[in-house]
Amino acid sequence: MRILSGIQPSGILHIGNYFGMMKPAIALQNEGETFYFVANYHALTSLKDPKAVRENSRRVVVDFLACGLDPDRGAVFMQTDVPQVTELAWILSTVAPMGLLERAHSYKDKIARGMSPVVGLFSYPILMAADILIYDSDVVPVGKDQKQHIEITRDLAGKINETYGDVFKLPEPRINPATEVVPGIDGQKMSKSYHNTIDIFGDEKEVRKRVMSIVTDSTPVEAPKDPARSTITQLYSLFASKEELAEMHERFKKGGTGYGDFKKQLFEKLWEYFAPMRKRREEILGDKLYIDNVLARGAERANAIADDVMTRVRGAVGLR
Numbered sequence: 001m002r003i004l005s006g007i008q009p010s011g012i013l014h015i016g017n018y019f020g021m022m023k024p025a026i027a028l029q030n031e032g033e034t035f036y037f038v039a040n041y042h043a044l045t046s047l048k049d050p051k052a053v054r055e056n057s058r059r060v061v062v063d064f065l066a067c068g069l070d071p072d073r074g075a076v077f078m079q080t081d082v083p084q085v086t087e088l089a090w091i092l093s094t095v096a097p098m099g100l101l102e103r104a105h106s107y108k109d110k111i112a113r114g115m116s117p118v119v120g121l122f123s124y125p126i127l128m129a130a131d132i133l134i135y136d137s138d139v140v141p142v143g144k145d146q147k148q149h150i151e152i153t154r155d156l157a158g159k160i161n162e163t164y165g166d167v168f169k170l171p172e173p174r175i176n177p178a179t180e181v182v183p184g185i186d187g188q189k190m191s192k193s194y195h196n197t198i199d200i201f202g203d204e205k206e207v208r209k210r211v212m213s214i215v216t217d218s219t220p221v222e223a224p225k226d227p228a229r230s231t232i233t234q235l236y237s238l239f240a241s242k243e244e245l246a247e248m249h250e251r252f253k254k255g256g257t258g259y260g261d262f263k264k265q266l267f268e269k270l271w272e273y274f275a276p277m278r279k280r281r282e283e284i285l286g287d288k289l290y291i292d293n294v295l296a297r298g299a300e301r302a303n304a305i306a307d308d309v310m311t312r313v314r315g316a317v318g319l320r
Helices: 017-030 051-068 084-095 098-101 105-112 124-133 144-163 204-212 231-239 241-256 259-273 275-285 290-317
Strands: 001-009 034-039 074-078 139-142 172-175
Touching: 001 017, 001 124, 017 051, 017 139, 017 231, 034 051, 034 084, 034 290, 051 275, 051 290, 074 290, 084 105, 084 124, 084 144, 084 259, 084 290, 098 124, 098 144, 105 144, 105 275, 124 144, 139 144, 144 290, 204 259, 231 241, 231 259, 241 259, 259 275
Parallel strands: 001 034, 001 139, 034 074, 139 172
Antiparallel strands: none
């Protein structure tokens, strides 16, 4: 089974990214042949700072490796190191119905949030389909909000197969519900767009400040509090054992403890959880050639498959 995961380098990774995408994606190393790519072509639809694109792309790789991705088990590479993907995107665009793209939720959502309606944003699902199909992917883990992208990929693969014969296998989505349950410091879903994130590898002072900024109600210290409605307990549940979480719930209900003390407890648990990853990250950054070697090996593996797929595609459509 071949499994493909991608992440866009649009900013510094936060704990919502970790629990929503990174942790489950890394765990897939135990299930099959895994490929992880940094979607730096996609980043150009929203990020117009060349330096930020370069630095974010490399930082994503460092952070993934620090969090447990093993480059000997999964190929890690830049999207741009497999140029065949843009060729395949063009071929897919020749069969892509306009109506299919016009119904894409992500395009409408981004336009509603004020992004310019450029062609790259509109055709984003085509490039994503090429990302998936170029590696003969069997499974693509996505959040519920991205399921439509896999459906569009299957539709485009089906169009090619109907027109040119049996060219592509149809990938299956694997829905990860965790992407919807990581709240930000304001209680909304944690997102860079909402400026409500807690960075995975932020410095101690800044991380503590973000945790202490979690929005709470005005319940007095001595009064009982509802743990089920608290962003603090929701975040604590990501790091704590069942016993530790139950203990916090009891203290919420009992009263006598202020939100500030609960936030301090959350920070200590969060900081402890990522301590081994911070140490591994420092080791990675200490070897200047390590990341380059990892990316080169990943790109070599990815290109070998992409070359085979494109040979098949070019022959099917008459370009070989």
